[in-house]
Amino acid sequence: MELTGLFFYFVSFLTMAGIYAVICLALNIQWGFGGLFNAGIAGFYAIGAYSAAIITSTAASNNVGGLQQPIFVGMAVAAVIAGLVGWGIARLCVSLKSDYLAMATIGIAEIIRLVIVNEEWLTNGSLGVSNIPRPFEGVFKGQTAEIVFVLFVWIIVLLTYFISQRLHKSPWGRVLRAIRDNEDAAESIGKDTHSFRTQTFVIGAIFMALAGALSAHYFKYFSPDATEPILITFLAWVMLIAGGSGNNKGAIAGALVVWAIWSMTEILTGFLPSEWATRSSYMRMLLIGLFLQFVLQRYRSGLLPERAPKLDKLRRS
Amino acid sequence: MIDFINYYLIPGITLGSIYALGAVGISMIFGILRFAHFAHGDLMTTGAYIALTAVWTLGVPALAAIPIAVVGTALVAVLLDKAFYKPLRDLPSIYTVIASFGVALILRSAIQLLWGTDSQVYVVGFQKPLVFFDSFRIALRHMQIIAFTVVIAITLHFFLSYSKTGKSMRAVADDPELARIAGLDTEKIIRWTWLIGGGLAAIGGVFVGLDTDIHTNLGWNLLLPMFAAALLGGIGRPLGAMLGGLIIGVAEEICTFPIMEIEIISPSYKSAIAFIIMLALLLFRPQGLLKGRVL
Numbered sequence: 267m268e269l270t271g272l273f274f275y276f277v278s279f280l281t282m283a284g285i286y287a288v289i290c291l292a293l294n295i296q297w298g299f300g301g302l303f304n305a306g307i308a309g310f311y312a313i314g315a316y317s318a319a320i321i322t323s324t325a326a327s328n329n330v331g332g333l334q335q336p337i338f339v340g341m342a343v344a345a346v347i348a349g350l351v352g353w354g355i356a357r358l359c360v361s362l363k364s365d366y367l368a369m370a371t372i373g374i375a376e377i378i379r380l381v382i383v384n385e386e387w388l389t390n391g392s393l394g395v396s397n398i399p400r401p402f403e404g405v406f407k408g409q410t411a412e413i414v415f416v417l418f419v420w421i422i423v424l425l426t427y428f429i430s431q432r433l434h435k436s437p438w439g440r441v442l443r444a445i446r447d448n449e450d451a452a453e454s455i456g457k458d459t460h461s462f463r464t465q466t467f468v469i470g471a472i473f474m475a476l477a478g479a480l481s482a483h484y485f486k487y488f489s490p491d492a493t494e495p496i497l498i499t500f501l502a503w504v505m506l507i508a509g510g511s512g513n514n515k516g517a518i519a520g521a522l523v524v525w526a527i528w529s530m531t532e533i534l535t536g537f538l539p540s541e542w543a544t545r546s547s548y549m550r551m552l553l554i555g556l557f558l559q560f561v562l563q564r565y566r567s568g569l570l571p572e573r574a575p576k577l578d579k580l581r582r583s
Numbered sequence: 584m585i586d587f588i589n590y591y592l593i594p595g596i597t598l599g600s601i602y603a604l605g606a607v608g609i610s611m612i613f614g615i616l617r618f619a620h621f622a623h624g625d626l627m628t629t630g631a632y633i634a635l636t637a638v639w640t641l642g643v644p645a646l647a648a649i650p651i652a653v654v655g656t657a658l659v660a661v662l663l664d665k666a667f668y669k670p671l672r673d674l675p676s677i678y679t680v681i682a683s684f685g686v687a688l689i690l691r692s693a694i695q696l697l698w699g700t701d702s703q704v705y706v707v708g709f710q711k712p713l714v715f716f717d718s719f720r721i722a723l724r725h726m727q728i729i730a731f732t733v734v735i736a737i738t739l740h741f742f743l744s745y746s747k748t749g750k751s752m753r754a755v756a757d758d759p760e761l762a763r764i765a766g767l768d769t770e771k772i773i774r775w776t777w778l779i780g781g782g783l784a785a786i787g788g789v790f791v792g793l794d795t796d797i798h799t800n801l802g803w804n805l806l807l808p809m810f811a812a813a814l815l816g817g818i819g820r821p822l823g824a825m826l827g828g829l830i831i832g833v834a835e836e837i838c839t840f841p842i843m844e845i846e847i848i849s850p851s852y853k854s855a856i857a858f859i860i861m862l863a864l865l866l867f868r869p870q871g872l873l874k875g876r877v878l
Contacts (some may be wrong), residue, residue: 303677305621358866364677365619366865369810373858376807384851496803500688503681528723545699551692558685562678563670 276410277416279529284419285480286520289498290505291426291514292473298512298572299439300466301446303364306375307502308495310348310471312382314478317344319395319488320388332389337401337483344479345472351378352471356464375495383490394489398482419480423518426473430514433469435575442466443512443574497551501528502560510568519569528554584716588869591837597725597794599832600732604787605805606812606824607739608780611635614756614819615776618676622663623685623784624802625690630656630785631792631801632698638705646727649789653782659779661774663690687803695799702798728790735783737823743821748775757820808835808857814864817871827872831857 285439289307296302318340335343359370382389389395408416433439444452453459476499482488501524509520531553535546542549561568605627612620621736635653637648667686671678690748712720743749755762755772763769784802791801814833816823839850864871 303680358862362865365613365680366622366869368680368860369619369807370865373807373861377855377858380852380855384849496688500684501683507681545696548692548695548700550687552696554693555685555689559667559682559689562682562685566674566678 267438270379270409274412277412279525281412281419281484283522283525284416284423285477285484286501286505286525287423288419288426288477288480289474289502289519290509290517290521291430292424292470292477293502293506294511294514294517294547295430295433295473297506298472298517299434299442299446300463300470301364302360302463302467302470303368304371304467304470305368305499306371306373306378306545307474307499308493309371309375309378310352310474311478311481311493312375312378312495313348313351314344314475315482315488316382316389316478317347317475319398319482321431322399322481322483323395323397324399331549337399340376341476341479344475347471348475348478349468352468353464356467356471360463360467361460373556375499379490379495390489394487394491395482396487398486398488400486401482415484419484422476422480426476427514427518430517434514438462438465439575500558501525504554506568507558508561508568510572512572513568513570514528516568516570516572523569524554524557527557587837587840589720591840592833593721593725595833595836597728597790597832598831598836599829600728601636601787601790601794601806601828602805602812602832603732603825603828604735604783604790605802605809606816606828607821610785610813610816610818610824611752611756611776611780611821613813615752615759616668616672616679616773617759618683619681619810620780621680621806622687622690623780624804624806625687625694626656626660626781626784627693627788627791627802627805628799629659629690629788629802630781631788631797632694633785634792635698635703635705635797636788645789645793652785652789656785656788657778657781659690660777660784664773664777667861679765691799691803698799700799702796703792704796705792724793728794731786731790732825735786736822739779739825739844740822748772752776788875804854807854807861811857811864814861814869815871816849820871825872834860 289311293304293307296304318337320330321335321340321343322337324334355371355374359367362370385391385394400411400415401418402414403411441457442462443450445457445462449459481493505520505524506517507520508524509518510516528550531550532546535549536543538546538549605623608626609620609623612618612623631650634645634648634652637643637651638645641648653656663686667682668679671682681837703763710722710724712722713726714720733788743753751767752773752775754765754767755769759769762772785836787805788802791797813824815827815830816825833854838848838856839853
């Protein structure tokens with residue numbers, strides 16, 4: 267019994283780590299490949315979660331939704347909406363310098379949050395959307411369903427990884443790294459830096475939305491308070507930097523390691539005296555904030571530092 | 584018209600004063616240290632809570648607690664710089680930006696740990712507004728906030744224009760290399776930047792507490808309009824940032840003023856105004872109103 271409990275704790279750990287791995291891979295495309303500082307990850311995540319929730323939920327109370335569409339339709343819609351929003355934002359902001367891009371993306375995430383909280387006809391406001399199904403819910407029940415869902419999440423992770431890896435090795439990825447490292451040089455050989463950056467931002471936004479959709483299906487319920495937006499954005503950044511920005515394997519490793527640390531701080535703060543117990547989540551935030559500072563000062567290149575694809579491999583493919 | 588002044592313009596100027604006090608620090612840090620300081624809002628929160636502790640323990644009114652908050656927050660700012668920003672100073676500025684994100688989180692969670700998450704007030708009870716000429720109704724706290732901010736702006740102007748430290752700060756903001764070659768002690772100037780930026784942020788934080796209430800997200804929520812204000816004034820132009828803060832604050836309040844009984848912008852979206860102003864500036868006039876530097 268003990269062991270099954272432990273096993274399912276591990277399953278839920280892997281599910282969340284997988285969702286974060288998708289966000290982290292998406293951020294790696296934007297920041298690791300393209301050098302685009304996105305501080306509004308939570309905004310795209312929320313777009314994905316709400317799109318999937320509204321499209322697939324089986325019943326709705328006061329808002330549009332309850333459309334009962336299949337999960338893949340929900341994910342596709344989430345991807346399209348996030349892609350369009352990302353494209354609009356990228357068209358305007360993507361050429362800004364990194365500090366300014368950070369401010370602009372924070373602002374966008376804030377506006378997305380305002381829309382979600384205020385437009386009750388669409389999102390049911392602060393009450394949130396419930397009745398969100400999980401994939402293959404009709405076929406598998408109980409604990410099997412948990413295992414099926416974690417497999418589903420990691421299939422998406424692997425899919426994201428392969429796409430990202432292809433992008434990394436492709437001529438497209440090389441141009442992107444060239445732009446990141448020396449914009450003027452890339453422009454001087456005729457690369458349309460604005461267009462490349464826009465594409466990067468849109469691809470990243472789409473995968474962030476997919477991660478949002480996954481977590482909506484996982485929680486089966488989504489509201490503005492279901493997740494702390496700053497926590498998502500922040501954890502994704504810690505994961506990518508700790509794992510190694512520019513390296514896809516590093517992004518996944520970072521997600522696993524940091525989510526493990528994050529989960530472990532929960533156990534650690536459990537040992538605190540009871541009068542501190544209610545404040546343990548702030549202690550965890552404090553620790554993860556200090557962890558980021560430690561990584562930034564000591565292990566900036568991360569667990570698996572960026573490596574350029576081998577040249578002979580390039581010739582073959 | 585009287586309603587417009589009483590309920591939109593005066594609160595707008597008050598809000599603008601608060602933004603101005605935060606934006607000064609952001610603009611100075613951006614100008615001198617060359618990075619966007621995302622933990623600045625949380626420095627304001629720190630100041631508000633230090634003042635709250637002084638109000639609780641010493642029983643002084645909030646305005647009298649300001650000096651304690653200023654000293655405390657300025658020290659916190661200098662220590663944060665030593666611990667988290669200085670080690671990254673020779674790297675591309677984006678690392679410091681990421682670090683400041685982390686610092687924002689560290690500050691906020693430390694505040695939540697120490698003071699809890701319930702929202703607090705300095706003074707309990709309703710303040711009756713003062714009435715002038717039978718028509719202008721202005722809350723005392725609004726007058727205090729605006730008056731103090733004006734005094735601070737004038738002091739800051741004289742400090743930057745005539746004192747040796749102030750002049751050195753402007754020199755570093757204009758051209759750090761040249762300033763270093765000319766023999767200015769950059770580290771000392773950076774220390775002053777944090778002292779002043781932190782101190783003014785603390786005053787801003789206390790003013791938020793006076794105007795509304797004190798909660799742990801107080802500063803983070805102000806971050807965006809303060810960035811917009813710093814950009815509007817021109818990066819590295821502290822007084823410009825104060826002007827920018829004033830404009831953003833007034834714009835946010837008056838944009839919800841119903842024209843012919845129709846609300847053009849719903850008040851729930853007023854925090855988007857700052858963002859739209861910021862985006863328009865970044866795209867069309869990144870140097871701001873007062874010709875700041877473009878990084």
